[in-house]
Amino acid sequence: MTTPTHTMTPQGRGADHTAAEIAQQPGVWREVGTIVSRARDSLDTFLKPLLAQEDLRIVLTGAGTSAFAGEVVRAALARATGRRVDAVPTTDIVADPHASFPDDTPTLLVSFARSGDSPESVAATRLAEQVLTRVSHLVITCNSSGHLAQAHHENTTSYVLLMPAAANDRGFAMTSSFTSMLLASLLTFGALGTDGIEAPxxxxxxxxxxxxxxxxxxxxxxxxxxxxxxxxxxxxxxxxxxxxxxxxxxxxxxxxxxxxxxxxxxxxxxxxxxxxxxxxxxxxxxxxxxxxxxxxxxxxxxxxxxxxxxxxxxxxxxxxxxxxxxxxxxxxxxxxxxxxxxxxxxxxxxxxxxxxRGIPSDNPFPSGEVNRVVQGVTVHPLPERRGDVA
The missing domain is CATH 3.40.50.10490 (Glucose-6-phosphate isomerase like protein; domain 1)
Known part of the structure; x- marks a missing residue:
């Protein structure tokens, strides 16, 4: 553990992608700013009617790192929008959708997803539609071909905001994908202006x-x-x-x-x-x-x-x-x-x-017990009435 940092280069040590994706983040953030600026008119067309509803609830969701992105921005978005904003992981929504959406109030579900291919990603949006009468979706994702992006691409009550291609991390852990989606949400809801990107x-x-x-x-x-x-x-x-x-x-x-x-x-x-x-x-x-x-x-x-x-x-x-x-x-x-x-x-x-420790950061679990995109999840059908289990 005493090896000097500057001598610990990733080349040939299974950390090339992770190291590069950490280093690239400032440049990727500037790209995010450009993307949101170019999408501003269409974003406003989508968001303004929703934000005009005083009883609108904004739910920020994702799993793991994507869930933490919601927690990081939750208070800032609440201040910027003047609306109720909650961070609820997709894993909570899928396991207990009625507790996650206890009131049938107008809801904007903001989904953060690097790949959009984890089983809970699409399931959470579908369960929200099953439980709620009025729900719209803002999908912030790094993968245009992911299941989540594809499921909402042509949905009239959805908006898919794609991050720069470089933000779709190739390494095991989310790094630039996390910060890019976090930044995109701040810009989208006006909690940070594009001129505020340069200091971070x-x-x-x-x-x-x-x-x-x-x-x-x-x-x-x-x-x-x-x-x-x-x-x-x-x-x-x-x-x-x-x-x-x-x-x-x-x-x-x-x-x-x-x-x-x-x-x-x-x-x-x-x-x-x-x-x-x-x-x-x-x-x-x-x-x-x-x-x-x-x-x-x-x-x-x-x-x-x-x-x-x-x-x-x-x-x-x-x-x-x-x-x-x-x-x-x-x-x-x-x-x-x-x-x-x-x-x-x-x-x-x-x-x-x-x-x-000699652990390859790009794939710290080579035997596959933990995966880059979660596997092994069975999404069970939600009964029509709470308490009815098939």
Whole structure:
């Protein structure tokens, strides 16, 4: 784990796709901005009548990383639209559609999907139509030929927004697909203007150009056996969940990873701390929420491994220089926009950790026990009346 980051190149080590897809993200984000700008008129034609309904419910859905994209943007979209916005995974919708849609209210189901080929993707949209009287669909996907895109391509109550071809990651784990779809939703609903892309992109380029290489080296040099991600705001809590998943995926489960909020961590999950536990705290830009992040950082730095506590932040205020990973130019950014470059730190930690263990990041499960596109799911028919099981 002490190998310097700059010597750990992916070539020939089964990480070519993953490394390239992490590095390409700033450029892909600019492409996303162009795509949404060109689609603006048709998007507005589709969305304005829906958003005009005061009782509209917007449900953000997806599975795994795609579900976390919804959690990251949920609060920002609620503020931008003035409508109720909930993040509900497709896995919850398929398993219990009536609980996911408890009220027959007008609903816009926003589906995030890299491939759109996982069994739950199309099933969730069909179940929404079965349970709800009035439902429309915004499909944000990276795969034009996926089942989800094809199912909604000619549906008059649907809009399919395709991401750049490069966003359809070839590696096992979602990296550029995650950030591209997240960004697209912010742009689509006006939570971020196209002129707001440049600051996150510049911060991400600082990271991909090696701006945090030494910092990542230092963290991994602590021989971490466990890693915890913390985030307090809704957006950064979703980011923490995605970050933990990325480490689990790319190390093939070899590194134990978990996530929590800064306040929630004290209520039991703090039991994970040992001399070999690293903690990464995503520090909120909201002045009130930020205070709780600073509190937990100060507390943890008096613990068993103070040097293994990292703050990822847009502002160094209230933080010591050591262990503070700065995302430049984003002090005024919403936490959902801050998540765009911040997640690159987690992606690189996961990539470097997998390479250090000799695990091919592009396919960390060569025996197929975990798949790039989920397999083995049987979608059962929903009875006409709740409680009637065939």
């Amino acid at each position: 992109a510049a911060a991400a380029e600082h990271i991909t150009a090696g701006g945090l290489d030494q910092a990542i080296d230092t963290l991994l040099a602590h021989h971490c056996k466990r890693l915890v991600y913390l985030g307090s705001s809704s957006a950064l809590k979703g980011l923490a969940q995605e970050s933990a998943l990325k480490l689990l995926e790319l190390t093939g489960g070899g590194l134990v990873a978990s996530s929590e909020t800064s306040l929630g961590f004290r209520h039991g999950p703090k039991s994970v701390l040992t001399d070999h536990t690293a903690v990464v705290v995503y520090v909120s830009n909201d002045p009130y929420t930020r205070r709780y992040d600073l509190d937990i950082i100060a507390e943890l730095r008096t613990g068993p491994a103070p040097a293994a506590v990292v703050a990822v932040t847009a502002s160094p205020d209230g933080l010591p220089e050591d262990g503070t990973w700065l995302l430049p130019g984003l002090t005024d950014a919403d936490d959902a926009a801050l998540a765009l470059p911040a997640v690159l730190t987690a992606q690189l930690i996961a990539l470097r950790s997998s390479m250090a």
